[in-house]
Amino acid sequence: MDSSPAKVTSTRRGYWLSMMALVVALPAALAAQTWGSIKDWHSQHVRQPISVSLGQPIDYAGASWTVTRFTRLAGSAGSAVVLAEFEALAADPEALGSVPCEVRLSDGSGREWRPTQFADPVVRKQYPEAEQRSLCGGMAFAATEPGKPARMAASFSIPPAASGLTLSIALYSGLPSYLSVSEPRT
Amino acid sequence: MTELTRTTVRQRLYAFLIAGLGGLAASAISFSMTLYEAAHPPKAPVVQAGQQIDTGRWFVTLRTARVGTVPPTGVPPSRPVQLLMVDMDVVNRSATPNNVLHRVVTLSAPTQKLPMPTVYLDRDKYLAGYFNPNMPERLTMAWEWPAGVPVPDKVTITVTGQTYKLRDNLYGASGWYDRDPVATVDLPVEKAP
Amino acid sequence: MMHMLQSALALLFAAAVLYGMQHTRPLYSDITSPIVSSGGMNKRVEARAFALSLDSARVARVLNVETFGKSKTYTSSGVWGVVEGEAEAKFETLGLTSGEWLSRTGVRYVLTDRVPATIEMMPGDVYQPGLPRRVLLMFEVPEDAVAGGTVVVARTKLLPLDDEIRIATNVSGKDIEPAITIRRNEERPPWTVLPQR
Numbered sequence: 001m002d003s004s005p006a007k008v009t010s011t012r013r014g015y016w017l018s019m020m021a022l023v024v025a026l027p028a029a030l031a032a033q034t035w036g037s038i039k040d041w042h043s044q045h046v047r048q049p050i051s052v053s054l055g056q057p058i059d060y061a062g063a064s065w066t067v068t069r070f071t072r073l074a075g076s077a078g079s080a081v082v083l084a085e086f087e088a089l090a091a092d093p094e095a096l097g098s099v100p101c102e103v104r105l106s107d108g109s110g111r112e113w114r115p116t117q118f119a120d121p122v123v124r125k126q127y128p129e130a131e132q133r134s135l136c137g138g139m140a141f142a143a144t145e146p147g148k149p150a151r152m153a154a155s156f157s158i159p160p161a162a163s164g165l166t167l168s169i170a171l172y173s174g175l176p177s178y179l180s181v182s183e184p185r186t
Numbered sequence: 187m188t189e190l191t192r193t194t195v196r197q198r199l200y201a202f203l204i205a206g207l208g209g210l211a212a213s214a215i216s217f218s219m220t221l222y223e224a225a226h227p228p229k230a231p232v233v234q235a236g237q238q239i240d241t242g243r244w245f246v247t248l249r250t251a252r253v254g255t256v257p258p259t260g261v262p263p264s265r266p267v268q269l270l271m272v273d274m275d276v277v278n279r280s281a282t283p284n285n286v287l288h289r290v291v292t293l294s295a296p297t298q299k300l301p302m303p304t305v306y307l308d309r310d311k312y313l314a315g316y317f318n319p320n321m322p323e324r325l326t327m328a329w330e331w332p333a334g335v336p337v338p339d340k341v342t343i344t345v346t347g348q349t350y351k352l353r354d355n356l357y358g359a360s361g362w363y364d365r366d367p368v369a370t371v372d373l374p375v376e377k378a379p
Numbered sequence: 380m381m382h383m384l385q386s387a388l389a390l391l392f393a394a395a396v397l398y399g400m401q402h403t404r405p406l407y408s409d410i411t412s413p414i415v416s417s418g419g420m421n422k423r424v425e426a427r428a429f430a431l432s433l434d435s436a437r438v439a440r441v442l443n444v445e446t447f448g449k450s451k452t453y454t455s456s457g458v459w460g461v462v463e464g465e466a467e468a469k470f471e472t473l474g475l476t477s478g479e480w481l482s483r484t485g486v487r488y489v490l491t492d493r494v495p496a497t498i499e500m501m502p503g504d505v506y507q508p509g510l511p512r513r514v515l516l517m518f519e520v521p522e523d524a525v526a527g528g529t530v531v532v533a534r535t536k537l538l539p540l541d542d543e544i545r546i547a548t549n550v551s552g553k554d555i556e557p558a559i560t561i562r563r564n565e566e567r568p569p570w571t572v573l574p575q576r
Binding site for chain 3: 076077079110111112113114116117156157158159161162
Binding site for chain 2: 404406407408453454455456457485486487488489491492493519520521524
């Protein structure tokens with residue numbers, strides 16, 4: 001058996017070199033594999049609010065946005081209805097038409113409401129114009145002529161006790177930033 | 187090179203050879219078995235109408251076949267069509283509701299490319315949804331017969347079996363899998379208005 | 380000689396370990412099974428995302444459905460189970476699309492798809508946080524699946540590891556009513572179960 005000291009050291013060195021390389025290569029491979037998932041998670045969960053107040057225009061996702069109404073009404077069956085109206089003046093409405101838009105209402109305790117599909121009858125009665133507006137997204141932009149703002153609305157059904165309401169408008173092309181409007185004090 | 191290294195090299199060579207040959211033999215046997223099975227498809231027994239067929243997941247009893255223009259809803263479609271309708275009784279014998287009967291009951295003769303059949307629940311005279319476990323139902327399966335093709339006097343229905351696998355090969359998930367035909371049934375086609 | 384015996388033993392041991400692992404590994408459906416919260420009738424059962432309570436479970440041989448002045452009778456080779464209760468989303472707006480009747484023997488029956496959508500069953504509604512809503516579930520089950528049945532409700536059937544509420548009904552399978560009528564209402568709740576009990 002060949003056991004000359006020189007040969008043994010060279011085999012050993014090769015062995016340890018490989019082990020060290022593994023220590024580096026394994027985490028690197030894992031990171032490369034999960035990078036897509038990390039990015040997805042980040043884009044879904046890490047968001048930066050842009051605070052706006054009612055009536056104040058702000059540039060976001062290639063349009064000038066203004067929230068024109070944020071009001072609370074007494075709804076049917078013991079619920080409260082929140083009506084939000086907003087408009088966006090886009091340089092290129094068609095480009096915005098294909099971007100998904102997410103409108104949410106949240107309260108101080110972390111609850112989150114989606115807009116209701118059909119507005120409560122009280123909205124129809126008090127703000128018939130809001131009924132004509134479409135939800136945020138492609139439809140709203142498709143219906144507008146260039147140079148005119150797209151008018152949108154969202155209504156929510158919430159428990160009357162909910163407080164500290166915040167409206168958020170997020171266009172997927174504008175993420176991680178989103179527009180955040182607090183309920184005006186009355 | 188020393189004596190010892192030479193033996194290890196030879197040992198390794200043998201190991202590689204044996205493993206390689208074994209694998210080769212296994213794939214050759216598997217391939218020829220598949221070939222043989224494809225060349226000799228199992229002959230499904232011919233079953234009389236009215237006789238219950240056990241497919242594994244279902245009990246299927248084929249009753250009658252007829253051709254007509256009005257589906258079981260009684261409402262003729264706006265565009266006149268020829269419908270080949272087959273009446274049958276089914277019982278779902280699995281533990282979950284299911285509605286994929288069109289994979290179990292197929293029209294095999296005359297050979298004709300047909301769209302997916304519509305299933306009507308006899309009880310409601312309306313479209314059938316899920317068939318619940320252990321609840322016998324009578325239903326009508328209706329195929330739209332292509333215009334211009336003569337309607338046959340006799341059809342052959344093939345009933346395909348399904349087997350339950352507790353663990354499938356991919357995920358180890360449980361499920362029902364299509365198997366070979368378990369029966370064929372010849373039905374005379376009645377001409378109904 | 381000794382060496383060969385050792386190898387053979389090691390091989391046998393490996394085979395035994397693999398066999399054991401193959402036969403003790405959990406089923407895919409167990410690994411991805413929902414997280415269950417259980418309870419009984421007339422109790423609010425809390426899951427992570429929503430809460431549910433059931434206050435009525437009735438069984439009838441025939442189901443009549445009245446919508447817009449029209450009545451249709453639904454017969455069955457088994458019986459109809461009509462279950463009512465209240466559901467509430469806790470943190471975010473959600474739908475409850477999956478409802479099942481689980482028999483004592485483990486057989487599942489899904490919400491009936493025979494009754495038209497004009498009768499608002501549980502999957503047709505949207506549940507808003509903080510606003511409890513009446514729910515109606517209807518099942519068609521064989522008579523022997525009634526006693527000891529459990530109602531299983533989840534947001535969807537497709538999400539593994541999501542939460543699920545199981546409520547054991549108190550129906551005995553003995554007091555089966557001849558017929559129950561579901562009438563569509565124009566106000567809330569959008570249905571009435573008749574005869575009233």
